[in-house]
Amino acid sequence: MESYLFNTILPFIEKHHVCNSCLGRQFGNLLTGLSNADRGSALKIFLAMEWEINHRQAKTGLSNISSLVSKDFSVGEQSVRRYFPDSEPNSLPCTICQDFLSYPFLESLAKEAHDLVSEYEFSTFLVGSKFPPGIIDNEDITRSTFSFEYGESIKSDFNRELGKILSTFIPDATVDFKAPDIVFTFDLIQNSIDIKSNPxxxxxxxxxxxxxxxxxxxxxxxxxxxxxxxxxxxxxxxxxxxxxxxxxxxxxxxxxxxxxxxxxxxxxxxxxxxxxxxxxxxxxxxxxxxxxxxxxxxxxxxxxxxxxxxxxxxxxxxxxxxxxxxxxxxRNAKAYRAVVTLEKSLPDNHSILETITEEFTNILIQQRTPIRVAHRRADKIRTRRVSSFQIEKATKDEITLHIVCEGGLYVKELISGDQGRTQPSFSGKLGIPAVVTKLDVIEVFKSTDPI
Ligand SMILES: [Zn+2]
Ligand SMILES: [Zn+2]
CATH class of the missing domain: 3.30.70.2510 (Alpha-Beta Plaits)
Incomplete structure (x- = not known):
């Protein structure tokens, strides 16, 4: 059987001295529910067994297996010792991640982050990172050189594994990708940790x-x-x-x-x-x-x-x-109570008010931006509906109105007419100049319909 894994990994480990995570990450999209470190460890077991068979049968030398087994892989190291008692393990950093993905390093970052966040109350968090460009480039080059097709990015590996360790320090908080309370950014270039508490x-x-x-x-x-x-x-x-x-x-x-x-x-x-x-x-x-x-x-x-x-x-x-x-x-509907003062007294016959009440029920009002707000609002004509217009109280020169209308209507101008800028207006219909002297918003409805 031709082995895809064996054939792709062998040339890779001849060149690279890699940690379990960096080996496993090249196949990170295969199988779910495993960490890349687990994948890497499994591949190393497989390769080391292959090597041992070859060694026993043909007495092959240490050659490429030494760097593979000596990074992050004590089982391989023991096996090598069995045959080569004098061999020295290679303790250099991983050539892909420079040991940024090593558990002790991640754990030290998690501890530091945990101390920094002690003043904050939060239940969700997210981990982000900034990597030295050299590391990212190096992994890209490696991937194309060795034709790895199932890899995951080093950043998402780092963020996730660090997130898992952080969760053990903060058992009450969980990782949330959409709306985390706290975002940790681990800057591996500046060697700093930034904490952002979302609003x-x-x-x-x-x-x-x-x-x-x-x-x-x-x-x-x-x-x-x-x-x-x-x-x-x-x-x-x-x-x-x-x-x-x-x-x-x-x-x-x-x-x-x-x-x-x-x-x-x-x-x-x-x-x-x-x-x-x-x-x-x-x-x-x-x-x-x-x-x-x-x-x-x-x-x-x-x-x-x-x-x-x-x-x-x-x-x-x-x-x-x-x-x-x-x-x-x-734009939701509003109800207002407006006390309106008239410049001239009403005629004795109040029936004009009844007519106006009817005319202003369910009517569209055209309103040009009022003079009093023209300095801060665009000059335009807006159309707003008045759905109900009732007289609560009326004396000769003061009328209390109950008005329900669409949000955004200028009620004071609906009454005064704003020198003709609001059409139609109460004052215009009445034929008497009128101004609002007291205004209350008595309800803000939950929709544009006053229900
Ligand atoms: Zn590595
Ligand atoms: Zn001042």
Missing amino acids: LFILGRYRKLERGIPQSKWFCRKCRGVGCNHCNFTGKMYQDSVEEYATTPFFNAAKGISSKFHGSGREDIDARMLGTGRPFVIEISEPKIRNLDFKTIAKQISDNSNGKVEVTIEGLTNRTKVREIKTRSS
Whole structure:
């Protein structure tokens, strides 16, 4: 029987002094459930037996077998000693991996990594590596020279075997290729270990119970955060923000290095956010702690803000959710309560309000970017649906409205008309200039349909 293995390995081991892993890795795609070191060891057993048969029958010399049996293979070494008691084992490093794949080396790296990561709380991890280009090139050349067709790359071998050893040091954590908490990068060029703790994403909803609080922190326009007379040396335009109240306790508890607040749209500074609240994701970079006590943190947020901001936490999420809440779900339907002040009193006959209510139910509104936001938003016309428009209360010069509409509609402009930029508008239909004096978001729905 022609042996593929025998014929391919023999010329290879005449040239190379290889460890079990580097021999086995050249056939790493054959058979699953084996380590490359096991494959290499099996091949060495097979080859050494072949050699011993030849030696007994024909008294062949040590020749090429000496380097094969003396690296990582004590059984072969004993056999050689039997026939050549004076032979010296070859203790040089593996010519392929320079011993980077030797168990003692991998174990020393795992120990060091384990010490470095002691401050971090995590349940999943991934191992990556940077290899000296010479080693990678050398293996590529070897592979084409000896026509090895079933090999695995040295990096994936290294990463996996080191991962296995690390798992024995950290029994509570498992390897995760998709979304690991911790990524270890073993840099074999710089001889260093880098630890990256992937961000934590916390999904929740906030309620803002007082007017005059912006969603995000606003740096002072004059000093840009340094502190000056204009901002009373706070560096901020507003003393508080939903972002700061909601984020700080999470940031402190997770011991991160920075944080971001991603809201699903935003209400005006002077509008309250009531009902079940507005969805948000808080992103904490490089967290050390991942098991957070949501209940305690939610209470801290409420306490720190004197009840101005409340949160309910749904749990941990991922970066995909951030994109989703910032784009798709910002179109989700909203319900508003608007107190509208009229410039002139209503006529005694209120029936005009009934007509308007009907006209604004299930209607498409064309809105050109409002004057008040034109400096930071592109000038364009958007179409948004108003699905329900009801009068809750009406006096001669003040009307309270309950409006349900698609996300992204500017409610203040729906009322005022924004000098004709919003069509149709409440003020236009009424024939009396009208402005919103108090606005509350009373519900953020879970879809574009207000169900
Ligand atoms: Zn090797
Ligand atoms: Zn300032």
